[in-house]
Amino acid sequence: MNGTTTSTDVDTWAQASSWEDLVTTALLGTDRRPGAYAGSGREAPLALLDEAAVAAVRRRAGLRPARAARRPEPAPEDPRPALPPAAARRLTTLLADRSGGGSGRRGSSPDLMELLPQWLAAANAHGYAPPPQTLPALLDAARGRTDLRPAALAFAGPRALWLARLNTDWRFALRAAPGGGATLPDPEDTEAVGRLWQEGLFAERVALLGALRAGTPALARELLASTWPTERAEDRLMFLDSLRAGLSAADEPFLEQALGDRSRNVRATAAELLSALPASALAARMAVRAAACVALDRTGNSPAIAVEAPLECDSGMERDGVVPTPPAGRGERSWWLGQLVEAAPLGTWPGRLGGRTAAEIVALPVTDGWQGELHAAWCRAAVRQRDAEWSRALLGSPSAPEAGGPGAVSLAERAKLLATLEPAERAAWVAGFIATHGLSEAFQLLGVCAVPWAAPLGRAVVDALDIARDAGSYPWSFSGVMGLAERCLDPAEATRLEALLAIPDEREDAAPGAGGYWAEAFQRLVTTLRLRAEMAQELAPVGAHHPSRA
Numbered sequence: 001m002n003g004t005t006t007s008t009d010v011d012t013w014a015q016a017s018s019w020e021d022l023v024t025t026a027l028l029g030t031d032r033r034p035g036a037y038a039g040s041g042r043e044a045p046l047a048l049l050d051e052a053a054v055a056a057v058r059r060r061a062g063l064r065p066a067r068a069a070r071r072p073e074p075a076p077e078d079p080r081p082a083l084p085p086a087a088a089r090r091l092t093t094l095l096a097d098r099s100g101g102g103s104g105r106r107g108s109s110p111d112l113m114e115l116l117p118q119w120l121a122a123a124n125a126h127g128y129a130p131p132p133q134t135l136p137a138l139l140d141a142a143r144g145r146t147d148l149r150p151a152a153l154a155f156a157g158p159r160a161l162w163l164a165r166l167n168t169d170w171r172f173a174l175r176a177a178p179g180g181g182a183t184l185p186d187p188e189d190t191e192a193v194g195r196l197w198q199e200g201l202f203a204e205r206v207a208l209l210g211a212l213r214a215g216t217p218a219l220a221r222e223l224l225a226s227t228w229p230t231e232r233a234e235d236r237l238m239f240l241d242s243l244r245a246g247l248s249a250a251d252e253p254f255l256e257q258a259l260g261d262r263s264r265n266v267r268a269t270a271a272e273l274l275s276a277l278p279a280s281a282l283a284a285r286m287a288v289r290a291a292a293c294v295a296l297d298r299t300g301n302s303p304a305i306a307v308e309a310p311l312e313c314d315s316g317m318e319r320d321g322v323v324p325t326p327p328a329g330r331g332e333r334s335w336w337l338g339q340l341v342e343a344a345p346l347g348t349w350p351g352r353l354g355g356r357t358a359a360e361i362v363a364l365p366v367t368d369g370w371q372g373e374l375h376a377a378w379c380r381a382a383v384r385q386r387d388a389e390w391s392r393a394l395l396g397s398p399s400a401p402e403a404g405g406p407g408a409v410s411l412a413e414r415a416k417l418l419a420t421l422e423p424a425e426r427a428a429w430v431a432g433f434i435a436t437h438g439l440s441e442a443f444q445l446l447g448v449c450a451v452p453w454a455a456p457l458g459r460a461v462v463d464a465l466d467i468a469r470d471a472g473s474y475p476w477s478f479s480g481v482m483g484l485a486e487r488c489l490d491p492a493e494a495t496r497l498e499a500l501l502a503i504p505d506e507r508e509d510a511a512p513g514a515g516g517y518w519a520e521a522f523q524r525l526v527t528t529l530r531l532r533a534e535m536a537q538e539l540a541p542v543g544a545h546h547p548s549r550a
Contacts, residue, residue: 019059022052072166076158080129086538087123088131094119095137110486110528116141118451118487118532120151122539128155135160139170149176175203184208187216197223202235209242217246221254233263240269247273252280259319271321271343276384278345282320289317290344291352293337294374297367305353305361307370309333310340334373341377346390358393376413383416391417392425398432411444423450431460439464443480452490461485462493466500469518476517486525491533497526 025033030044042050083091097112123130130138135156142152153160153173164173184207185192196208212220224239231239240258243251251273258270259282274282289310297306310317313324313336321343326335346358353361366374375394382390395417418426430445431454439461449457461481468478475482500522 019055022048022055026052072162075132075162078129078157078159080127080157083123083128083131084538087128087535088134090535090538091119091123091130091134092137095134095141110524110531111483114483114487115528115532115535117148117151119535119539120148120155122536124151124154126539126541128539129157130155132159135163139163139167139173143169143172149173184211187212187219193219193223197227202238206238206242209239210245213242213245217248218250221251225254233261233266236261236263236266237269240266240273243273247276249277249279252277256281259321267319268321268323272384275321275343278347278385283343283345285316285320286340286343287345287348290340291348293340294349294352296353303354303364305364305366305370305374307337307366307368307374309337309370337370338373338377338380341374342380342384344381346378346381346385346387358387358390362393362396379413379417383420386420388420388422388425391420395429398429399436411441415444415448418445419448424454426450427454427457431457434460434464439468439478439481443484446481446484446488449488451488453488455490458489458493461489462497462500465522469500469515472514474514474517475521482521482525486528489525489529491529491536494526494529494533497522497529501526 025048030048082088094112094116138152138156139160142149142156149172153176156173160170160173164170184204185196187193193208193212197205200208209220209224212223221243228236236258243255255270255274259267259274261267261270271282274280275286277283293308293310295306295308297304310333313322313332317336317340318324322336322339324332324336326332349361350356350358353364356364362375362378365371378390379394381387382394395414418429421429427449430442430449433445434442434457442464446453446457446461452458453461462485465478465482465485469475501519
């Protein structure tokens with residue numbers, strides 16, 4: 001404040017105006033509101049600033065402290081063993097790199113953020129607890145990447161939920177936790193279970209149903225039946241979906257009742273679940289309907305399958321989950337046929353088609369252009385019923401010229417069929433596919449193979465990459481497969497890959513500089529594999545000495 005201003009003047013100005021008046025005058029300008037400062041002997045803007053300074057001091061000096069907020073409860077204990085020190089340091093490094101490498105070239109450096117999901121899976125398998133100081137970075141990483149959330153929150157443990165209640169940026173952790181992070185009652189405490197089911201929030205009830213379904217499925221089903229008529233349609237659908245876990249013949253009576261539900265979506269879900277039970281009454285009804293449409297035709301020179309699609313979709317078919325109206329561009333009869341065959345037990349067909357095996361049935365010709373529709377429905381049935389024999393037959397040989405089985409009309413369908421096979425057989429089929437057809441269509445198929453890749457599959461991928469390099473193209477066309485290889489190849493393959501690190505002599509028809517780019521890509525692959533081996537060793541319990549399988 002200017003030294004010529006007297007305390008009497010300041011007190012007078014301060015009493016003349018409230019704080020709100022000062023703010024209004026500052027916004028409008030003293031030229032438009034000069035009256036309050038006319039007798040001060042000072043320029044109005046300076047007088048306004050002096051008064052504002054005094055008023056600010058008065059407001060602060062007279063502020064009464066607010067009532068103290070309730071202190072949060074202490075964070076819960078995490079009983080899991082602590083991470084080994086080297087693994088804790090590695091976690092800090094992985095989380096610090098979560099911003100990624102940007103849009104520029106990665107060079108030969110590993111992409112640490114892409115290794116974080118694998119590191120979390122390994123840490124969870126060992127049952128470790130994270131260092132408390134890493135929890136904020138873990139929650140931030142999970143917030144930015146939804147694919148990380150299940151593994152990151154499982155690893156972060158109960159203290160992450162405690163932190164999430166104190167920071168709105170991390171509330172997603174509460175939504176992702178069963179029951180919003182609430183503690184569920186012991187299944188044997190029937191009174192507490194019943195009270196939570198009757199009075200709990202929707203998320204808590206879904207979590208309770210899921211927990212009971214895992215341990216006491218009959219109790220979960222009884223709870224659901226007790227309130228079923230009064231639940232909202234959207235809630236009934238969510239509750240019904242929880243029966244997928246541990247689905248058994250004991251669920252059939254309840255699901256049969258749900259076929260008469262008011263909601264079409266609930267009816268469709270009940271029908272889908274019942275069709276996954278080959279011995280259910282619905283599966284038997286669908287088998288009768290489907291068998292009436294598909295028969296063996298022996299009138300020609302060789303046996304064939306004859307198809308007569310249904311002429312109508314009656315009320316019984318609708319009740320059993322057949323959707324009457326087809327999508328745009330799809331014929332009604334083919335639409336109904338596909339649904340009937342998909343829902344019929346695959347065990348129906350050997351007896352219906354002359355005692356043949358699945359492979360023999362798939363090999364039969366189908367008359368009148370129905371083969372694609374029939375085989376596609378069998379594909380969906382094999383996936384739904386988890387039938388490896390039918391999946392194997394529909395996939396066909398991986399070296400087939402058409403690069404797929406007769407019923408697998410897309411890579412996505414082939415990937416679904418592969419998922420029904422045992423991991424070793426799955427890997428062997430994909431290895432054979434890559435050996436015949438290369439990597440251009442293998443990305444989706446590789447995605448369903450167990451990690452780390454089995455040795456035959458790993459060798460097939462490396463050999464195909466080597467062939468692609470020798471062809472003289474740029475490695476960017478195979479960046480997706482190369483990224484998978486970095487995460488999925490067995491680290492033991494690093495030694496064999498060293499032979500590919502040298503820059504090869506370029507062919508005349510090769511893309512300029514392609515050899516150097518391939519050498520860089522293989523160097524990154526080798527470096528990543530070695531890093532994964534180190535990560536596995538760091539996570540191994542003290543005294544354990546075994547091959548690294550990160």
